[in-house]
Amino acid sequence: MNPVPRLSLNQETIKQWSLPELVEGCVKAGVTGVGLWREPVQRYGVQAAAELVRDAGLTVTSLCRGGFFTAIDPERRAAALADNRAAVDEAAALGTGTLVLVSGGLPAGSRDLFAARERVADALARLAPYAADHGVRLAIEPLHPMYAADRCVVSTLAQALDLATRFPADQVGVVVDTYHLWWDDTVAAxxxxxxxxxxxxxxxxxxWITPLPEGALLGRGQLGDGSVDFRWFRERVDATGYTGPIEVEIFNPDLWARDGAEVLTEIVGRYRELVL
Amino acid sequence: MNPVPRLSLNQETIKQWSLPELVEGCVKAGVTGVGLWREPVQRYGVQAAAELVRDAGLTVTSLCRGGFFTAIDPERRAAALADNRAAVDEAAALGTGTLVLVSGGLPAGSRDLFAARERVADALARLAPYAADHGVRLAIEPLHPMYAADRCVVSTLAQALDLATRFPADQVGVVVDTYHLWWDDTVAAxxxxxxxxxxxxxxxxxxWITPLPEGALLGRGQLGDGSVDFRWFRERVDATGYTGPIEVEIFNPDLWARDGAEVLTEIVGRYRELVL
Incomplete structure (x- = not known):
């Protein structure tokens, strides 16, 4: 199979696949990159997963995810930092230079988004040097504003960059995810x-598809099924000189209920039609 | 009952009440303002509703809602404008100077938010002079970004102001609604x-409460049950010199299932505790 330029499949998109099935399916489909998640990698074994992916000639484009830095309690903060150092170690073992961070929501009872974002900055300051020592860059992912309370107090690309630019560019970057950012009229800038x-x-x-499901977490759409103009995004990202991977990350029970290979074939087709 | 300073009850908050029940309930609770919705007012009769409210000494602080300006089809656009002129007439008859507008989402199959927002501006240009002639100001309401696809392409206060400021301030204003704007770190500015x-x-x-219900429409929280810092908002709004009504508008089936008077008592208590 001819390789599909730049395409990476985030593991969660076809989570009905085991890690060996994922690797085999990507190789068959000409998909040369995978985005991995910590939990299934840990279950399989980090070193074993690293070997499996490397032996198949695939690139690990990112590891999801670290973060959840907004706790106030010192013990919880220390535990979060320890867990994030472990995530850095796992990313390094898998050979990816990108650890995706979801910042965390408001602690129970708190209404202070500003203070929560400062706690994220504080955690980044502690974690970034450690990550850099291991060849891993932290990637702050702004999540859609509908997750600001319970998942991620960083809601826009501007906010993510305001945080990232406090640190060297080779230590802290950002994630551009169409699902979270498509609505924002400042996103091109x-x-x-x-x-x-x-x-x-x-x-x-x-x-982006509607209606949103209860909890709003598992309602992401297959490319082309919703409101996002993917080529518009890809052209703007590429115009900055970015030549890296383009990772498809969809959380959708309808895709999880289908045959994985069929889903991946559909993704590759939509990607060629709507993104490239 | 001593009047509750500045508080207005949006009708939809206690929609289990008929219009006469709403008026009676507000008078009993010392709530001097009501925000009305077109559909229940039309069912009761616009003139009869106007008399009922006026005779009780209540002020109509706003009428919800006009808008839905994003259609491409010329006939649909003409129909939307005609319906909005009727909404202006109803607002004038009710004695309120404020018609709340929800802009409308993306038309089926469209992915062009920019063009949709321009169609909103075009409709405002046609409607604003008519409204001004009737003593009614159009109030652009930015809705939370999670509604950008299916309900409102105006997602931030900045966008709403970018639209409003194309017109005279006495013709087009904006709605500041905590539910839609609380997450935005630029909202104070x-x-x-x-x-x-x-x-x-x-x-x-x-x-703002979580988890969001399916469809994300009817999950607004009673004051104090969620993540919004109301006093922070009220102080910033007041600091600009705003002295107008403060309208409570909550869509929540749990409130609708309860005794209306009990809900209003709770609202008044939360308002005194958390807002004033």
Whole structure:
């Protein structure tokens, strides 16, 4: 199979696949990159996963995910930092230079988004040098504003860059994910800002579909099924000089209920039609 | 009952009440303002509703809602404008100077948010003079970004102001609604901008609670049940010189299932505790 240019499959998109099935399916489909998640990698064994992927000639484009830095309690903060150092170690073992961070939401009872974002900055300051020593860059992912309370107090690309630019560009970057950013009329300017500063650590795709499911977490759309203009995004990201992987990351029970190979064939087709 | 300073009850918050029950309940609770919705007012009769509210000494602080301006098809656009002129007439008959507008989402199959927002501007240009002639100001309501696809392509206060400021301040203003704007780290600056330009046409309150229900429409929280810092918002709005009504607008089936008077008592208590 001819390789599909730049395409990376995030593991969670076809989570019905085991890690060996994922690797085999990507090789068959000509997909040369994979984005991995910590939990299934840990279950399989980090070293074994690293060997499996490397032996198949695949590149690990990112590891999801670290973060959850917004706790106030000192013990919880220390535990989060320890867990993130472990995530850095895992990323290094897997051979990826990109650890995706989801910042965390508001602690129970708190209404202070500003203070929560400062705690994220504080954690980044502690974690970034450790990550850099291991060849791993932290990638701050702004999540859609609907997750600001319970998942991620960093809601826009501008906010993510405001945080990232407190640190060297080779230590802290940002994730440009269409699902989270598509609605924002300032996103083109912020993509240009991110690219000019060398801050684009990952570029992820999912479509926006409605109605949102309960909890709003598992309602991402297959490319082309929703409101996102993918070529518009890809052209703006590429215009900054970004030539890295383009990772498809979709959380959708309908895709998980289908045959994995069929889903991947559909993704490759949509990607060629709508993204490249 | 002593009047509750500035508080207005949006009708939809206690929609289990008929219009006469709403009026009676507000008078009993010392709530001097009501925000009304077109559909229940039309069912009761616009003139009869106007008399009922006026005779009780209540002020109509806003009428919800006009808008839905994003259609491409000329016939649909003409129909939307005609319907909005009717909404203006109804607002004038009810004695309120504020017609809340929800802009509309993306038309089926469209992925062009920019063009949709321009169609909103085009409709405003046609509607604003008519509204002004009737003593009604159009109030652009930015809705949370999670509604950008299916309900409102205007997602931030900055966007709403970018639209409003194309028109005279006495013709087009904006709605500051905590539910839609609480997550935005630029909202303090945009509230100041709105106030300095005399653009704050309405100030509405609801809390942000999670998890979101399916469809994300009816999950607004009672004041104090979620993540919003109401006093922070109220102080920033007031700092601009705004002295107008503060309208509580909550869509929540749990509130609708309860005794209306009990819900209003709770709202008044939370308002005194958390907002004033």
């Amino acid at each position: 912020q993509i240009a800002r991110a690219g000019a500063g060398g801050r684009i650590a990952a570029f992820q795709l999912a479509d | 945009q509230i100041a901008r709105a106030g300095a330009g005399g653009r704050i046409a309405a100030f509405q309150l609801a809390d």
